[in-house]
Amino acid sequence: xxxxxxxxxxxxxxxxxxxxxxxxxxxxxxxxxxxxxxxxxxxxxxxxxxxxxxxxxxxxxxxxxxxxxxxxxxxxxxxxxxxxxxxxxxxxxxxxxxxxxxxxxxxxxxxxxxxxxxxxxxxxxxxxxxxxxxxxxxxxxxxxxxxxxxxxxxxxxxxxxxxxxxxxxxxxxxxxxxxxxxxxxxxxxxxxxxxxxxxxxxxxxxxxxxxxxxxxxxxxxxxxxxxxxxxxxxxxxxxxxxxxxxxxxxxxxxxxxxxxxxxxxxxxxxxxxxxxxxxxxxxxxxxxxxxxxxxxxxxxxxxxxxxxxxxxxxxxxxxxxxxxxxxxxxxxxxxxxxxxxxxxxxxxxxxxxxxxxxxxxxxxxxxxxxxxxxxxxxxxxxxxxxxxxxxxxxxxxxxxxxxxxxxxxxxxxxxxxxxxxxxxxxxxxxxxxxxxxxxxxxxxxxxxxxxxxxxxxxxxxxxxxxxxxxxxxxxxxxxxxxxxxxxxxxxxxxxxxxxx
Ligand SMILES: NC(=O)C1=CN([C@@H]2O[C@H](COP(=O)(O)OP(=O)(O)OC[C@H]3O[C@@H](n4cnc5c(N)ncnc54)[C@H](OP(=O)(O)O)[C@@H]3O)[C@@H](O)[C@H]2O)C=CC1
Ligand SMILES: O=C1O[C@H](COP(=O)(O)O)[C@@H](O)[C@H](O)[C@H]1O
Numbered sequence: 001x002x003x004x005x006x007x008x009x010x011x012x013x014x015x016x017x018x019x020x021x022x023x024x025x026x027x028x029x030x031x032x033x034x035x036x037x038x039x040x041x042x043x044x045x046x047x048x049x050x051x052x053x054x055x056x057x058x059x060x061x062x063x064x065x066x067x068x069x070x071x072x073x074x075x076x077x078x079x080x081x082x083x084x085x086x087x088x089x090x091x092x093x094x095x096x097x098x099x100x101x102x103x104x105x106x107x108x109x110x111x112x113x114x115x116x117x118x119x120x121x122x123x124x125x126x127x128x129x130x131x132x133x134x135x136x137x138x139x140x141x142x143x144x145x146x147x148x149x150x151x152x153x154x155x156x157x158x159x160x161x162x163x164x165x166x167x168x169x170x171x172x173x174x175x176x177x178x179x180x181x182x183x184x185x186x187x188x189x190x191x192x193x194x195x196x197x198x199x200x201x202x203x204x205x206x207x208x209x210x211x212x213x214x215x216x217x218x219x220x221x222x223x224x225x226x227x228x229x230x231x232x233x234x235x236x237x238x239x240x241x242x243x244x245x246x247x248x249x250x251x252x253x254x255x256x257x258x259x260x261x262x263x264x265x266x267x268x269x270x271x272x273x274x275x276x277x278x279x280x281x282x283x284x285x286x287x288x289x290x291x292x293x294x295x296x297x298x299x300x301x302x303x304x305x306x307x308x309x310x311x312x313x314x315x316x317x318x319x320x321x322x323x324x325x326x327x328x329x330x331x332x333x334x335x336x337x338x339x340x341x342x343x344x345x346x347x348x349x350x351x352x353x354x355x356x357x358x359x360x361x362x363x364x365x366x367x368x369x370x371x372x373x374x375x376x377x378x379x380x381x382x383x384x385x386x387x388x389x390x391x392x393x394x395x396x397x398x399x400x401x402x403x404x405x406x407x408x409x410x411x412x413x414x415x416x417x418x419x420x421x422x423x424x425x426x427x428x429x430x431x432x433x434x435x436x437x438x439x440x441x442x443x444x445x446x447x448x449x450x451x452x453x454x455x456x457x458x459x460x461x462x463x464x465x466x467x468x469x470x471x472x473x474x475x476x477x478x479x480x481x482x483x484x485x486x487x488x489x490x491x492x493x494x495x496x497x498x499x500x
């Protein structure tokens with residue numbers, strides 16, 4: 001792996017502490033960092049190198065999935081870290097930074113390979129990129145890369161504007177837009193599931209699939225992020241990025257080659273085939289919700305408008321469900337349902353693929369009932385793939401019952417999303433980062449929804465904290481003759497039936 005400099009803007013922030021340092025540490029332990037690496041943390045507050053290294057160590061002790069007890073390893077790791085005060089709006093500071101980067105490159109015999117990680121507020125992204133270019137930090141004889149955090153814009157126009165500004169300093173191939181869902185092992189495994197298994201590959205189309213359901217439900221509420229979340233809502237926070245990325249990963253078709261460009265090309269094709277929504281019709285296909293007071297795991301939970309920092313009159317969406325149509329020959333006629341919400345009954349990110357049930361009538365004529373076959377891909381908190389089939393139970397008079405076959409189970413020591421993504425960026429593999437075209441097409445699809453919400457054209461359904469979201473989200477599927485699969489209660493019933 002090539003030696004490099006890793007420049008971290010926002011080195012004193014929350015994301016650096018909780019995700020980035022633990023990820024770098026685990027990569028180091030697994031020998032997945034370059035032999036020579038100079039890591040330069042930047043922030044406004046004054047810190048010595050020793051104080052900074054101490055903070056990094058504390059963050060690893062608190063947040064890393066593992067800590068090695070061999071202290072010399074920790075010392076070796078921390079030795080790569082230096083800290084510089086830099087106000088991102090002060091152009092002079094970038095000149096000083098360039099001098100320091102070059103000095104470290106010389107000391108450590110590192111070629112001019114420079115990674116710039118922007119872990120700062122999004123309104124600072126474009127200014128930093130421009131200053132990197134103008135200061136000469138970006139003029140390297142090696143490579144340069146930019147890792148950028150979400151959110152990428154606030155709507156279609158601001159995202160396009162940001163992209164134009166970034167592209168003055170970095171080529172598209174040099175920009176790594178993080179969507180941490182793309183770093184989750186089971187999301188990365190979607191590619192293998194659909195493409196490396198001929199049995200599934202043959203069924204991956206509208207001839208066999210009745211509908212696809214993508215759920216990301218959370219039990220947490222707005223927490224300490226009122227200022228950001230109340231202006232973003234579930235639609236910007238989850239749907240525009242994570243949910244549509246999951247949809248792309250599920251609906252894309254076998255590329256000519258398994259390469260970053262070919263996979264991105266297939267994802268782009270999916271987004272280009274999404275049936276656009278008209279602002280006036282958004283209410284027919286999209287459900288908007290907000291949590292009211294309720295109970296989570298037996299504890300009382302406040303309603304959204306009673307949360308600290310949220311106005312009593314807020315109409316912000318904490319829940320969104322939508323029916324998405326993909327107008328291409330593979331998916332014509334197959335609704336994709338997406339659903340995400342805060343303060344719901346359970347934490348569960350999963351994709352359920354419901355297969356067509358062509359034998360249902362045959363069995364119904366014999367007074368027997370079959371359940372549809374389901375492929376269940378659990379992403380978080382459990383990782384699992386299972387298939388639900390019908391089978392006769394010899395202990396129950398040969399009655400037809402659904403059985404589930406599990407293919408994978410939780411494994412110890414699986415790298416976290418940030419570890420995988422930072423590792424990929426270090427070796428220049430952009431497969432699991434969001435390409436600008438995907439981001440732009442996602443904003444294009446979401447834009448009428450933003451406008452319909454803004455103009456209150458879509459009712460805001462209240463749902464109790466600790467529930468499965470508003471009833472309207474269930475009606476959305478009922479209209480098409482379907483239901484949401486495998487909310488935990490349903491799963492429990494299924495297991496009880498199996499045990500009986
Ligand atoms: N935290 C999280 O879980 C997640 C965060 N993100 C994204 O990551 C990015 C960082 O978030 P987070 O770490 O939570 O933010 P924080 O507010 O915790 O940290 C912000 C960082 O930016 C630095 N900073 C602010 N202004 C300046 C300035 N003018 N010049 C130099 N440095 C500055 C701060 O340094 P100092 O205080 O020393 O000035 C601090 O290190 C954001 O884009 C956020 O949307 C994305 C997903 C999850
Ligand atoms: O990006 C975000 O994701 C988290 C949910 O992530 P997960 O990995 O726990 O599923 C969400 O809570 C947060 O609001 C959002 O910004």
